[in-house]
Amino acid sequence: MFEAVVMLCLEGAAGQCRAALRPGYAAETLTACEEALTANPPVPFAGQAGMAECRERPAPALTFVKIAPHTFVHRGRIAEPDADNLGDVSNIAFVIGDDGVAVIDAGGSRAVGEAAYLAIREQTELPIKALILTHMHPDHVLGASVFQEAGAEIIGRERLSRALAERSESYLQGFGERIGGAGFLGTVMTLPDREVSTTETLDLGGRILTLTPHTTAHTTTDLSVHDPVSGVLFAGDLVFDDHAPALDGSLRGWTRVLADLGQGSVTRVVPGHGGPVLPWPDGALPLMRYLETIAADTRKALDDGLPLSSATAVIGRSEAMNWQLFDLFNARNATVAYTELEWE
Template identity: 55%
Template sequence: MFEAVVTLCLSLADDLCRDVLLPGYEAPSAAACSEKLADTAPDIARFDGLTAKGDATCLPAGAALEVNEVAPGLFVHAGVVQEPDAANGGDVANLGFVISSTGVAVIDTGSTRAVGEGLWRAIRARTDLPVTHVILTHMHPDHVLGVSVFADAGAEVVGHEALPRALADRRENYLESLERLVGAGSFIGTDTRAVTLPVTGTVPLDLGDRVLELTAWPPAHTGTDLTVLDRDSGVMFAGDLVFDRHTPALDGSLLGWQGVMARLTDLDLTGIVPGHGAARLDWPEGAAPMVRYLDTLARDTRAAISAGQRLGDAIQVIAQGERDAWELFDAYNPRNATVAFTELEWE
């Protein structure tokens, strides 16, 4: 398989360049790929602020992300449980896609366009059907910053009704922080894209022979959480409403998150795809560590507030009993304790 790429650089005088995938030109031969390029010239102008080093060309397809088929037609890539850095290239979140008879729906896209390109190649290795929708489960950059490759291919960008404002407010900070973490060269071509299909409440997304049920939740992990239930298989993409191994990250409401988890565990699901960790968890037993952590966080925070502890002292003890159950605990638990303390001190 061959694909079209263009070499983009930060500037003509800069040696920081990357071959950026141009979706939609895939073909079994270089000649066929080149014919597609000749028929429809790619829009390089969309890569604002970057310089093209030569024209688009056709090369053998690059590396695809590894995916597991966790249910018929439902594929998941499990990112590493690490902080984004140059070594892992920002491939730290679980991503997926659903193949129907008429097209493909992508769920989350990774920390960079390069990660999104790897997911695009994984899709193209399995089907040549169009990618019709890219669904973003929440605003965090490790789930949304690979979106451009799919949006550039014509996919509708789907998200919680609050996602457009949240991304607009945080875009510059997200781009700056992720570029610093993974490296400027690896980050080339990465940007957000506008949400074209905002979701309120619960709505069906008809993909022809299968339907995805999209639910926008009240503030919990964040204020933009969206789940995707594949009605055919009974498997739900939970985004970061559910963590596995990776310490949960509270960026919304602790009480809201506990309430959402209670509702999720009541659902009749065959399995769930967490935002980090395993590709698929059994349900509801897969919820037990998350529920326990949130309950411990709330209980210990209330105890610290009741004892009159200052925030700086409280975060040293809140939820410390959970330390051995989670990875990246020291990076995330102090933040969670701070958010929880700030919320619960006003109960």
């Protein structure tokens, strides 16, 4: 197979270039790919050096494991985004039906999205019908433009477009500075084509996924995906494993959503970080314990009259040995919990 690629180069930095994939032109022959490019040339990227050209499809840089028939998951690194991982710090999954593919989350840069696309193409040439974004955080959404170019409908929870638009500049700046160089080139913020406000289904042909929007929990934009055929729930960051939880919504809301999550035929869960697949409901027990600890410690700090500046140093500290990246996230979690619970 052949794919279209373009060379992207960092302005004013000699040698800082990368070959970026341009989905939508895949063909079995070089001639067919070139004819497609001629008929419908892609809009140039910022930093693009030269015209798009066709090359043999490269091997994917991401590894996906098969967790059920036609169901694959990539475990992102437990790390902050940087030049080494290019923003590959969250889990990505895809499910193949008879008629097409659904992708769940897209990684933290265009480069990661391209690698995920190539991994899908190792398994099937069926159309990518949908990219489902489980919430608004940049490590899950910044690879979305790749799948939009591949023809996927981008789906998110109601209010996701607004949340991404409001945070676009800071997300792109923050991840751009951490990843830096050529690795972040081509990355843009891509908004959903459609938002989900009530539970609905997505038919892939012989495989019907259930999309469920949740009340404010991990964030204000959480959306889970259930595959009844395999019993797998794709929870996004409603479930964390190994990676320290990040509270960006409501502590009480997250606890309630977690208690109700995955009722029925769910037997396994794919978390947003870690795993990549856990038994259900036992896989959520460490997260529930952490949230309960945060709540109890926060209430005690409030009862003891501790100011926020002192409370963040003690809230959740007993959990420090149980989570990677704990010190990067716990103080912020404590701040969110304190601010929420002081008005109980």
